[in-house]
Amino acid sequence: MKKFLAVASALVLTLSLVACGNKETKTSDDTSASVETSTEVSTEVSTEVSEETSTEETTEEALAPAMTYAEYVAADIDSEVEIEAYVQATQSWWDNTINVYAQDEDGAYFIYNLACAEEDASLLVPGTKIRVKGFKSEWSGEVEITDGTFQIVEGNFVATPVDVTALLADDTLIDHMNQLVSFTDLTVVAQEDGSAFLYNWDGSGSHDSNSDLYFTVESNGAQYSFTVESYLTDNTTDVYAAVEALNVGDVIDAEGFLYWYNGANPHITKITVK
Amino acid sequence: MMAKRKILASFIILSSLFLFAGCHGSKGLATYETPEEFDTSRNFEITFWAKNDTNKAQTLVYQKAADDFHKAYPNVTVNIRLYTDYSKIYNDVITNISTNTTPNVCITYPDHIATYMTGENTVVALDDLMDDEKYGLGGSEVAFDGPAKNEVIGKFLDECRIGEHYYALPYMRSTEALYINKDLVNKLGYEIPDEVTWDFVWEVSEAAMEKNADGTFKVNGQNVMIPFIYKSTDNMMITYLKQMNAGYSDAAGNIKIFNDTTKDLLYTVSKHVKSGAFSTFKISSYPGNFLNAGQCIFAIDSTAGASWMGSDAPLSDIPDESKVSFETVVTAIPQTGTGDPVMISQGPSVCIFNKEDPQEVLASWLFAQFLLTNDIQTGYAKTEGYVPVTTKARESEEYVDYLSRRGEDNDLYYSVKIDATDLLLSNTDNTFITPVFNGSASLRDAAGQLIESTAKSTRRKETIDEAYMDKLFSDITALYRLDSISTNAGAKADLGPLPKTSVILLSTLAGVWIVIIGIYAIKLVKTNKN
Numbered sequence: 001m002k003k004f005l006a007v008a009s010a011l012v013l014t015l016s017l018v019a020c021g022n023k024e025t026k027t028s029d030d031t032s033a034s035v036e037t038s039t040e041v042s043t044e045v046s047t048e049v050s051e052e053t054s055t056e057e058t059t060e061e062a063l064a065p066a067m068t069y070a071e072y073v074a075a076d077i078d079s080e081v082e083i084e085a086y087v088q089a090t091q092s093w094w095d096n097t098i099n100v101y102a103q104d105e106d107g108a109y110f111i112y113n114l115a116c117a118e119e120d121a122s123l124l125v126p127g128t129k130i131r132v133k134g135f136k137s138e139w140s141g142e143v144e145i146t147d148g149t150f151q152i153v154e155g156n157f158v159a160t161p162v163d164v165t166a167l168l169a170d171d172t173l174i175d176h177m178n179q180l181v182s183f184t185d186l187t188v189v190a191q192e193d194g195s196a197f198l199y200n201w202d203g204s205g206s207h208d209s210n211s212d213l214y215f216t217v218e219s220n221g222a223q224y225s226f227t228v229e230s231y232l233t234d235n236t237t238d239v240y241a242a243v244e245a246l247n248v249g250d251v252i253d254a255e256g257f258l259y260w261y262n263g264a265n266p267h268i269t270k271i272t273v274k
Numbered sequence: 275m276m277a278k279r280k281i282l283a284s285f286i287i288l289s290s291l292f293l294f295a296g297c298h299g300s301k302g303l304a305t306y307e308t309p310e311e312f313d314t315s316r317n318f319e320i321t322f323w324a325k326n327d328t329n330k331a332q333t334l335v336y337q338k339a340a341d342d343f344h345k346a347y348p349n350v351t352v353n354i355r356l357y358t359d360y361s362k363i364y365n366d367v368i369t370n371i372s373t374n375t376t377p378n379v380c381i382t383y384p385d386h387i388a389t390y391m392t393g394e395n396t397v398v399a400l401d402d403l404m405d406d407e408k409y410g411l412g413g414s415e416v417a418f419d420g421p422a423k424n425e426v427i428g429k430f431l432d433e434c435r436i437g438e439h440y441y442a443l444p445y446m447r448s449t450e451a452l453y454i455n456k457d458l459v460n461k462l463g464y465e466i467p468d469e470v471t472w473d474f475v476w477e478v479s480e481a482a483m484e485k486n487a488d489g490t491f492k493v494n495g496q497n498v499m500i501p502f503i504y505k506s507t508d509n510m511m512i513t514y515l516k517q518m519n520a521g522y523s524d525a526a527g528n529i530k531i532f533n534d535t536t537k538d539l540l541y542t543v544s545k546h547v548k549s550g551a552f553s554t555f556k557i558s559s560y561p562g563n564f565l566n567a568g569q570c571i572f573a574i575d576s577t578a579g580a581s582w583m584g585s586d587a588p589l590s591d592i593p594d595e596s597k598v599s600f601e602t603v604v605t606a607i608p609q610t611g612t613g614d615p616v617m618i619s620q621g622p623s624v625c626i627f628n629k630e631d632p633q634e635v636l637a638s639w640l641f642a643q644f645l646l647t648n649d650i651q652t653g654y655a656k657t658e659g660y661v662p663v664t665t666k667a668r669e670s671e672e673y674v675d676y677l678s679r680r681g682e683d684n685d686l687y688y689s690v691k692i693d694a695t696d697l698l699l700s701n702t703d704n705t706f707i708t709p710v711f712n713g714s715a716s717l718r719d720a721a722g723q724l725i726e727s728t729a730k731s732t733r734r735k736e737t738i739d740e741a742y743m744d745k746l747f748s749d750i751t752a753l754y755r756l757d758s759i760s761t762n763a764g765a766k767a768d769l770g771p772l773p774k775t776s777v778i779l780l781s782t783l784a785g786v787w788i789v790i791i792g793i794y795a796i797k798l799v800k801t802n803k804n
Contacts, residue, residue, distance in 0.1 A: 078734050135730075139559055140558075202329065204328050204333045205358070262559075
């Protein structure tokens, strides 16, 4: 009899575990589904992300030709665009999206809030070729691709920075928007409080808060505001430390991406003090 | 430059996951009980997560608060962690609840507290603390000159009530204001009425779209003109629904936003986006940037952003050469009618997180209370178009003097900033808040997303019709999990029939128990016979 009771109890327990197991599995599925759909209102877009951002590289033969950079430049704001470019850097992944600095031999792209599962973010290393479908947008002068999805395609290219020091005061600087650029022989200028840099634009931030860094440089008699974007290079990076160590009057070379915010607002990734 | 759109992605995932996860993974704390005495023989380090508007003056006020509090209580050190975004604080708090590493004191919104409260005793209810004879508001043992409970403006204090208890103290309050380029309105042949309506704003905005032969806009002679830009589309939707007495949600957490009035606003938005007369911060940029460049006529932003608005604004995000000179008029946001203005109440509150050590919590409470002292209240309020939350601070000589010096300079006494402050001071009774429940933060995001999605779709030449609205409502419901928000107030939800597997399991359990009881009974009978 005891055996029977034991068997009956075991059966009940087993059934209970099975039932719990089913429930957990369902919850897990539901969660992942919601994660995928939460990056964009359209569930269609999200499904696309999950399917397209696989680790398998897609053969280019299966794809229609993407836009050239010239075609992208010519496209209207708010029109749908599909480009291929090479990742040069990414900002920190957040909430199933990632901001990507991408470039090809002809020009550069900033891809804002690109739908990206967390496990796929690590695939977007410099040089990786991606095909991006989204909408051309403009925010405070920055031309970018928004609401985009991507897939990795075959190819690799790492851009060499273009020296645009001579163009800093020139209207043609905008033609290099989002490109990896370099600047030479810049002199660090004092902020209003006499410091060489500020945490946040007005000094309201801090190192521990991982605030952006702002510093001003002079070149050919004119002054320019540069930024260390903490989502691109945070307070653990060399460039962050290099800016924190700057002194007024230092002469530096700098590299970074030519982001735009009501004018040129380079996101600096490398500093060399001369 | 202003903080850029770093956190626009918001906090959908974490918040919605937390909404479901509740307190799983976190060990519940005991309900806080105020100690008889504050132990000044022990040293305490408390953390204060503070939000500022990327404003150095505000961070200095926070630091002053920490320093001055330390003078009053030398055994308490306040460590400040600075934030510039409410949603980042929200995310970090949620992340830290599960590991019991929440801050002691935190700037927050009641909507967020409602989510924090899904952890057991995570947030300290303040009712008893506020009324405590020794350490309560105006208490006999408080080592500084803080306000009494009746000196905290009742309407603002009530905003911190969730269910039956107070879970926060108000810290600062603001509302939204309509910042108008008066010169351009006049140039278009209009006069700004005493009470600005939506109809007026839409009409003038459409009039501003007329172009010259060379493609420039007639009203400003520039290539860019977005006559009407709204910073917070969450507020736009919420306030419009309130003005129209239409559904949004109720206190029990029932979602009522998907209604015909919402659709009407979305169709209106679409119409004016299509003509180019309307845009949003998320799509274009900060309203103030366009306003100050003479490229916007009606800019709606917080009164707490007043220092950025107007051609003489002390803070600016655009080069001086891009600015144009004009007269800035500050009024209440557009209304659906006249005579009964309705505007949202917003601004930071401060909550206290529970800890194992009641003395640590008491130290936190004392610091939270210190944030309501006159120096801190008036000091912070002066940094922007905020208003103090205590009558004690409002009526202080220093604050009255500050208000009276409107326009003396374009810095501390910047006229637009003080006009924005006056707007709220004279309309406190016309402000409202939305019901707070676990999930109300998601609903707020959803409200704004309805407008953002419609605006984007319109710009991308999608057809905005009933089919679009149906799909939008459905997508937004799914995205923000609005169909999963549990109602509270003790309402019993109809959960529907049990799943088949559950029925089988329960039947099996019942069957086994019957068999066990039956066998035991037979065995008992046999034993008795023997």
